[in-house]
Amino acid sequence: xxxxxxxxxxxxxxxxxxxxxxxxxxxxxxxxxxxxxxxxxxxxxxxxxxxxxxxxxxxxxxxxxxxxxxxxxxxxxxxxxxxxxxxxxxxxxxxxxxxxxxxxxxxxxxxxxxxxxxxxxxxxxxxxxxxxxxxxxxxxxxxxxxxxxxxxxxxxxxxxxxxxxxxxxxxxxxxxxxxxxxxxxxxxxxxxxxxxxxxxxxxxxxxxxxxxxxxxxxxxxxxxxxxxxxxxxxxxxxxxxxxxxxxxxxxxxxxxxxxxxxxxxxxxxxxxxxxxxxxxxxxxxxxxxxxxxxxxxxxxxxxxxxxxxxxxxxxxxxxxxxxxx
Numbered sequence: 001x002x003x004x005x006x007x008x009x010x011x012x013x014x015x016x017x018x019x020x021x022x023x024x025x026x027x028x029x030x031x032x033x034x035x036x037x038x039x040x041x042x043x044x045x046x047x048x049x050x051x052x053x054x055x056x057x058x059x060x061x062x063x064x065x066x067x068x069x070x071x072x073x074x075x076x077x078x079x080x081x082x083x084x085x086x087x088x089x090x091x092x093x094x095x096x097x098x099x100x101x102x103x104x105x106x107x108x109x110x111x112x113x114x115x116x117x118x119x120x121x122x123x124x125x126x127x128x129x130x131x132x133x134x135x136x137x138x139x140x141x142x143x144x145x146x147x148x149x150x151x152x153x154x155x156x157x158x159x160x161x162x163x164x165x166x167x168x169x170x171x172x173x174x175x176x177x178x179x180x181x182x183x184x185x186x187x188x189x190x191x192x193x194x195x196x197x198x199x200x201x202x203x204x205x206x207x208x209x210x211x212x213x214x215x216x217x218x219x220x221x222x223x224x225x226x227x228x229x230x231x232x233x234x235x236x237x238x239x240x241x242x243x244x245x246x247x248x249x250x251x252x253x254x255x256x257x258x259x260x261x262x263x264x265x266x267x268x269x270x271x272x273x274x275x276x277x278x279x280x281x282x283x284x285x286x287x288x289x290x291x292x293x294x295x296x297x298x299x300x301x302x303x304x305x306x307x308x309x310x311x312x313x314x315x316x317x318x319x320x321x322x323x324x325x
Contacts, residue, residue: 003075005039006068008032009047013065016055091280092121096132096144098202099227101267104246106145113287120280128200133157136272142281147202148266159270162292166306167206167263170231170253171240178240183259186214193221193239195230202265207242210263245306257306266310 011021012032022029040046047061057065093113097106102124110122125132125141132144137156148159169184171177179188189211196218197204211218221239231251234241242263248255269285271277277285295303303309 001039001042003072005035006071008035009039009061010065010068010072012036012048012055013057013061018055086279088117088280088283089119091119091278092123093143093278093280093284094123094125094141095281095284096125096127096135096141096146098128098132098145098147099126100201100203100244100247101145102126103227104244104250105267109284109288109291112291113284116287117280117283128202131200133270136270139272139275142271142277143285144270146268146270147206148268156273157270158273159268161266161268161310162289163303163310164264164266164308166245166257166304167203167242167265168245168248168258168306169240169256170234170243170248170251171256172235172237173252173254175237177254178256181259182257184256185259186210186262187216189218189240189242190214190216191219194218195225195233195239195241196220196223197230198224198226203242203244206265245304249304 008021008025008027011025012018015021015024018033018036019029022032025032036047043060043064045060046058047064049056049058095106095110106124110124113120114122125135127135129144129146132141132146135141136144145162146159148161169178169189178184178192194207196207208218222233225233227247230241230243231247231253233239234253235251243251244265245255269288271281271285276282292303292309295309
């Protein structure tokens with residue numbers, strides 16, 4: 001049974017005339033009659049009583065007609081919906097990102113994407129890089145912004161490095177600065193009251209690892225907060241926090257950069273190697289790269305000076321295996 005046969009059958013049933021149905025379908029009448037007879041042979045029953053000038057449905061035809069119309073309607077709906085997805089009028093993108101990027105880079109990118117493709121549903125999952133990599137590998141996300149390099153390997157992923165971001169120390173403008181110098185060293189964090197993120201934040205692991213590498217354990221004044229809570233605790237003078245430059249620039253807090261190049265992180269966009277991202281996800285990736293490429297030219301919502309672009313042009317994106325937090 002073919003869709004074409006069902007379409008021919010339904011048109012004859014509507015017009016009660018083979019010649020008129022053939023004209024409506026723009027086919028030769030003998031061809032239409034042959035297709036109807038083929039359908040009848042396949043079903044093992046006649047569908048029409050044929051008399052000169054009088055075409056009527058048989059009981060089998062009456063039973064088939066509502067089913068044929070439903071099948072044709074479902075086919076048209078499927079075709080229309082697939083076309084809408086293919087043309088990005090409908091669809092969904094599942095993006096993963098660390099909370100620090102959800103508080104800085106992601107909103108601007110999603111706003112730009114939504115303006116271009118308002119019919120695409122956006123799903124954002126916040127998490128640490130290790131969790132995001134696992135979600136990507138499990139097919140639960142289409143794209144993820146991660147921090148590289150990962151502690152473990154992620155051979156199933158392809159990652160394009162986007163930018164290198166300096167980490168800074170944020171403190172309350174109402175409190176004394178954490179150092180008298182223009183820049184702060186990791187060693188200067190010894191005995192400083194740190195406001196620390198909950199476990200699972202890449203920033204927590206990065207900061208504690210840097211302190212241990214400098215020979216001391218960090219002292220927490222408050223720990224366990226999400227990004228907004230950490231900013232609020234610092235603003236209230238409960239301690240200082242190590243933050244990404246993109247977050248700190250928007251926070252209204254005092255910013256003290258680190259000396260040297262030890263406190264910085266690399267951000268990449270990743271997807272599975274073995275499964276091509278959906279078209280909508282590919283468009284989101286393109287918008288992300290374009291946003292970063294032009295960000296330096298936008299004084300209002302561009303990137304802070306401490307951020308270095310690693311992929312200046314979407315057409316020159318460098319792809320490599322890896323992932324991050």
